[in-house]
Amino acid sequence: MLGRRRNNMLPKRLEGVLLLLFMLMVSNASGAFVGVHVGTGVSDLPSPSDIVSILKAKRIQHVRLVDSDHKMLVALANTGIEVMVGVPNDQLLRVGQSRSTAADWINKNVAAYIPATNITYIAVGDEVLTTIPNAALVLVPALQFLQSALLAANLNTQVKISSPHSMDMISKAFPPSTATFNSTWSSIMSQYLQFLNNTGSSFMLNAQPYYGYVKGQGVFPLEYALFRSLNPNSKIADPNSNLFYTNMFDAMVDAAYNSMQAMNFTGIPVMVTASGWPWRGARNEPAADVDNALAYNTNLIRHVLNSSGTPSQPKNQVSTYLFELFSEDRRTGPVSEQNWGIMFTNASAVYSLAFEDVAANNTDSPALRGMFCVANSSASHSALKQSLDWACGPGSANCSAIQPGQPCYKSDDIVAVASYAFNDYYHRTQTSGGTCNFNGTATISSTDPSHGSCIFLGSTGANGSGNGAASGPVSQDSFASGLQSCWLAHLVVLLPVVLLL
Known part of the structure; x- marks a missing residue:
């Protein structure tokens, strides 16, 4: 009798424990993510194993491949990294014409490659309707x-299918409340949206504010x-919805949501499959520089991981793939087109970028580690003096270290002194709009100017790894995550005891 009672109770106890474990793991795994796009137009593309090593080092857990390179899929096996594979545009006609x-x-x-390689999405073509309109009829x-093939392979619940679209598909993106898709593609877009609705897939959008800014010509x-923070007098509002937009990215995403709503489709989430900023351009492309690329991508990561949604869709988180891991030097077009990568192919960083939650209130942002704002040695003494006075005055930089008798003071070297002030200001204010410009007297550098006991914010050296910056307060999310980990650890320990009861 006792044995029968124990056997009857065991499944219920086990069921309860496993249910709690499952709930904690699901809760811990929720939220938007930031992944990275890996293109193939690179002359010296690293080997698949080297690429995966970079992904691991950067703690990148989501990657978008433009194709389905088999060597990459093998290298990604057993890493846990979620993979989006692509059907390239040049394969679309064959796939769309034959079941x-x-x-x-x-x-x-x-x-x-499943289950070893964690493939979760298929991107069918890329900006098909606006780049190869002759293939439009085979997209759906x-x-x-x-x-149908996924269903036959019993993979339809693990792998979702969609197709990335460019902002050019939206006739007039601003104001977002009146945005609509180009009427030329109404029939195809209706079928496409119905497919997404039926399969529980996301609307894929390539949202690039760089292009929106450049094409806007000062608008x-x-x-x-x-x-970055806007002047209170420059708030950008949608006159129809009375919603305020603090950034162009949100406006682009809301334009997509409203375009779908105009076709009577709601509830389809938007996933941004490409968003970034070029770090170099020609002389006629002044917005393409390292300072802006670092600012955009740092703020994009923070914005997405903050899971705040958009003004019209505050509860809909927008997972995003950063464009891109390596600069594609074989891309055609202006200089900026070949310089979107965050990494060089030798695994060194173009600029320091963290793929973790960088929203903590640290004085020295992790995303700026290894990057320094230094004085331009070719600037005139008077210009440097003027910029230095501003940085230590209205700019509120901490200039105590460059006072007489302090470790960074150099009476005969205004470039070194100004560099410290400029760098301190930049690291403290970059996330809220501060730039490394100072009327042309400063520039971004990856060379650490720290020396002796004079440690610059951003230094990754043994003496400057901490930079004296106090850790920010623990957020509720961080506390919850730690609490979940603690409970999981205790449950793992207690599980054998429960099973023996």
Whole structure:
């Protein structure tokens, strides 16, 4: 009798423990993510294993491949990294015209690598309707054929299918409340949205505020494109919804939501499949520089991981793939087109960027580690003096270290003294709009100017790794995450005891 009672109770106890474990793990895994796009137009693209090593080092857990390179899929096996594979535009016609070809594509490029490789999404083509309009008629059939193949392989719950669109698909993106898709593609967009609605997939959007800013020719301030604080007199409002927009990224996402709503589709989430900023451009591309790229991508990561949604969709989080890991020097077009990468192919960083939650209130942002704002040695003494006075005065930089008798004081070297002040100001204010310019007397450098006991904010050296910066307060999310980890650890310890009761 006792034995029967124990056997009857065991499943219930185990069920309760496992249910609690599951709830904690699901809660811990929720929230928007930031991934990275890996292109192939790179002359000296690193090996797949080297690319995966970079992803691991940067703690990147989501990656978008433009194709389904088999060597990359093998290298990504057993890493836990979520992978989006792509059907390139040059394969779209074949897949969209033949159900058997679509099935073969799924078998060779998806089914053959699951579950070792964590493939979760397929991007079918890229900006098809605006770049190869002659293939428009096969876009939806391609989605449907691939979905049927996933269903046949019993992979339809793990792998979702969609197709990335550019902002050019939206006739007039601002104000967002009146945005609509280009009427030329109304029939195809209706079928596409119905497919997403039926399959629980996301609307994929390539949202690039850099292009919005450049094409706007001064209509929108640069700060608006870079997520930087706007002057109270420059608030950008949607006159129809009375919603205020603090950044162009949110306005683009809301334009997509409202365009779908105009076609009577709601509840389809937006996933941004490409967003970034070029770090170098030609002389006629002044907005493409390291300072702006660092600001945009740092603020983008913070914004997405903050899970705050958009003004019209505050509860809808927008997972985003950063464009891109390596600069694609084989891309055509202006200089800026070949310089969007955050990493060089030798695994060194173009600029320091953290893919973790950088919203903590630290004086020295982790995203700026290894980057320094230094005085331009070619600037005149008087210009440097004027900028130095501003940094230590109205700029509120901490200039105590460059006072006489202090470690960074140099009476005969205004470049060194100004560099310390400029760098302190930049590291303290970059996230709220501070720039490394100072009327042309400063520039971004990856060379650490620290020397002796004079440690610059951003230094990663042994003496400057902490920079004396106090840790920010623990957020509720961080506390909850720690509490979940604690409970999980205790449950793992207690599970054998529960099973023996």
